[in-house]
Each structure stands twice: as C-alpha cells, then as structure tokens.
Amino acid sequence: MLIICISLMLHLWQLGPDFKFQTIAQNLPPEEVSALKDMSNKLGRKQPFEFNASVCIDDQRFAIFVAGISCDCTYDNNRTCHVTKLFWNDDGLTGNVPEEVANLTHLEELNLSGNELYGAIPDFLGNMTSLYQVDLSNNQLSGPIPDSVGNLKAQAQNL
Numbered sequence: 001m002l003i004i005c006i007s008l009m010l011h012l013w014q015l016g017p018d019f020k021f022q023t024i025a026q027n028l029p030p031e032e033v034s035a036l037k038d039m040s041n042k043l044g045r046k047q048p049f050e051f052n053a054s055v056c057i058d059d060q061r062f063a064i065f066v067a068g069i070s071c072d073c074t075y076d077n078n079r080t081c082h083v084t085k086l087f088w089n090d091d092g093l094t095g096n097v098p099e100e101v102a103n104l105t106h107l108e109e110l111n112l113s114g115n116e117l118y119g120a121i122p123d124f125l126g127n128m129t130s131l132y133q134v135d136l137s138n139n140q141l142s143g144p145i146p147d148s149v150g151n152l153k154a155q156a157q158n159l
C-alpha cells in the first residue's frame with residue numbers, strides 16, 4: 001500500500017506544477033437531466049441527443065451545438081452545473097411548451113423559435129426567477145400572453 005502511494009505521488013510530481021486534477025465531478029443535477037430528457041422526448045428534437053449528468057463538462061461548444069444548451073458550472077465550488085441557456089430553435093419541435101422547462105431553475109435564456117409548438121403560452125414562464133429572455137416566435141402558439149410572462153424582465157421577448 002505504501003509503495004503504491006509513493007509511486008502515485010511520484011507520478012503526480014512528474015506531471016509538474018501545471019497538472020490539474022481532472023477528477024472533480026461537475027455534474028448537472030438529476031432534476032435538470034430528467035427535465036431535458038423529458039422535454040426532448042416530448043417535443044421530438046430533429047437531432048436526438050442522449051442527455052446525461054456530464055453533458056456540460058467536456059466541451060461547452062459540444063453542449064451548445066449538439067445538446068442545444070449552455071451551462072454555468074461554477075456552483076458548489078465548481079462541482080455543480082446548471083443549465084442557463086436552451087437553444088432549441090429551428091429544431092423540428094412539436095407539441096406544447098413543456099412544463100419541465102420550469103425544472104431548469106437557473107434558466108436565463110430560452111429560444112424555441114421556428115418550431116411547430118402550439119397551445120397556450122404557459123404562465124409558469126413568468127415565475128422563473130432567472131429567466132430574462134424568451135423567444136417563442138414562429139410557432140403556432142395561441143391565446144393571450146399571460147400577465148406573469150408580461151412581467152418578465154425581458155430584453156427581447158419575442159412572443
């Protein structure tokens with residue numbers, strides 16, 4: 001055991017002072033993974049993607065282009081990620097705006113423009129405290145814009 005420890009230390013030493021531990025887990029919480037999976041299944045994304053807890057960590061560009069999300073992984077001393085942006089615009093989605101969006105509790109920007117979403121604009125969007133930009137343009141959504149959504153601190157609230 002002692003020998004194993006010493007040899008491990010030697011190896012770390014050989015990697016030099018720039019070595020960074022890669023073992024810090026940066027995970028997306030299970031509620032957010034489930035929400036993304038459920039939303040993706042319900043709406044039928046053009047490019048289906050198998051979401052898991054490590055979707056945010058490897059490469060932000062990968063997350064943006066393939067999974068259609070951006071994350072902030074600085075929570076809990078860089079151990080926890082939260083989805084901050086969802087870009088599923090022009091993604092072949094059809095259905096209602098799913099309630100699981102509300103489980104992405106740190107969502108700041110939501111772009112579902114250019115899909116075949118129908119039904120009412122749900123008022124839970126107005127209760128999402130981090131959300132400031134919503135684009136639901138170019139869908140078949142109907143009905144009034146709920147008061148709660150009207151209160152969004154929206155910069156570009158294209159509904």
Ligand SMILES: *[C@@H]1O[C@H](CO)[C@@H](O)[C@H](O)[C@H]1NC(C)=O
Nearest residue numbers: 030031032034035100102103
């Ligand atoms: C999403 O949020 C609702 C309401 O807070 C909760 O009942 C539900 O369990 C959550 N879903 C997931 C997948 O965590």
Ligand SMILES: *[C@@H]1O[C@H](CO)[C@@H](O)[C@H](O)[C@H]1NC(C)=O
Nearest residue numbers: 049050051052053054055058
């Ligand atoms: C999570 O998904 C990514 C991308 O599809 C994949 O490379 C990785 O192996 C998966 N991780 C786990 C723990 O399943």
Ligand SMILES: *[C@@H]1O[C@H](CO)[C@@H](O)[C@H](O)[C@H]1NC(C)=O
Nearest residue numbers: 024073074075076077078079
């Ligand atoms: C989190 O990661 C960033 C960027 O790598 C780093 O600058 C910061 O010091 C880290 N914070 C903690 C608490 O480890």
Ligand SMILES: *[C@@H]1O[C@H](CO)[C@@H](O)[C@H](O)[C@H]1NC(C)=O
Nearest residue numbers: 089090111113114133135156
């Ligand atoms: C949402 O995506 C569309 C592309 O489909 C883009 O034209 C639009 O500017 C985006 N909305 C916002 C608010 O960034």
Ligand SMILES: *[C@@H]1O[C@H](CO)[C@@H](O)[C@H](O)[C@H]1NC(C)=O
Nearest residue numbers: 102122123124125126127148
């Ligand atoms: C939004 O928040 C208001 C005020 O807290 C509450 O009455 C309402 O039920 C919430 N709506 C949804 C859809 O969560």
